Amino acid sequence: MLSILYVILTILGSIIGFTVAPLVDGIERKIRAKIQNRIGPPLIQTWLDIAKLLRKESLIPRTAKALFIIAPAIALAMNIAALPLLYYGAPNVLGFYGDIILILYLVVGSSLILSLGAAASGNPYATIGFSRKISLLIACELVVALSIATAILKTGSLSLTEVILRTGIAPSMIIAGIALLIVTYIESLRLPFELTEAKPEIMGGIFVEYSGRLLAFAELSHILHRFVMTLLSLDILIAPLLKLVFGVSIMGVLMSFIILMLISILVLIVYGAIESLCGRTRIDRALIFTARLMILPIISLILASIGV
């Protein structure tokens, strides 16, 4: 009985994540509009954009390689595949031993394949975006990998559910979660770090040659990636606490499911509000900032190795 509820919650969470992530983008745009004292687009604007792009022609430049065409679909598939592997307040029955490594691969791989596809378009602006994205990706994913290594070292398990169920309140996990939360902001390419798109500077960067359906896939996978990363960092940061407070009974699981979803949406909205107050930085400064951020997961790794 309980395990059926777990499966239902995981699938429900994945579906909610898929539908709500673009809506949260709409809420962010609404908040940005309110800060600038205007009405702003409707909440479903991002879904409308995607629906429109799906109905438009997809042009393929002469210089493009085959990877250019398949990359957005692969990136979208990787992000959708990562959704049901996450922890939605209930022990994930769909998970397996080693799924935390798979999540890491899917998260890194989706950004990587998207930028590789852009580089295959042959456009110089896309190449600049690609080089920036790769430098940012190397810096960011090191932090992500170290934070997840902390979780693995702390609990001695390679399964995300087991990591969360076994942890309790540990300083090392909290520091790792905070590092993940900050690196999520950087990696989801929000404004001070929106270097790979940079509309006024490199004309949309990695997305410059995409049009129609391919662009819709790329945008959707980009938005889903934000949600997946946010939920992953909240899984490390808050889910152990929720499990400690509510337990794994029916009511407790439902409560922690609702709270986890609400917090992840709230975090995305706060990110959007921060974004509307920032201007764009330079790639070297972004790299230095990310390199300084590396101190957090290193501390958490040391703490985890001495068993705190």
Next chain:
Amino acid sequence: MARINPPFKKSPWIFHLNTGGCNACDIEILDALTPYHDVERFGMKLVGTPRHADVILLTGPITRESKIKVIRTLLAVPRPFAVLAIGSCAVGGGIWFDSYATIGGLPNLYEEMRHKYNFEPPPTIYIPGCPPRPEAIIFGAAQALGILKKKVKREVYKED
């Protein structure tokens, strides 16, 4: 002719294309994009590449120097899309309508592209004025999207 219900009615992404104008229309376009007029409430977004564009805001009389670039830009836009010809120059050449240095407005470009590139002209809204007011630009955009009805219709004069 303007389509009544294009797929981009709810989320037109606009691309700003100056074809050698004097910049006055461009300043008015930027004015139309400010928070004061708030075109994002129609879902409009300024994009940096023609590949993402649904509506092309074309200003200027299309100088000879810029002609080939304009043609390549229009060919790079995925269909369906619409064009707003903004300002007297884009509509019919303005005071440069018979200058050797320009081709005299968008209709002449369409004529040439139809013959040379087999290019079927997209729905086009002409917004005269030197420069047109931002309200006029937004009004024209709303007509192109089918939000508002056109107030004038095409009439052809025939001699008896």
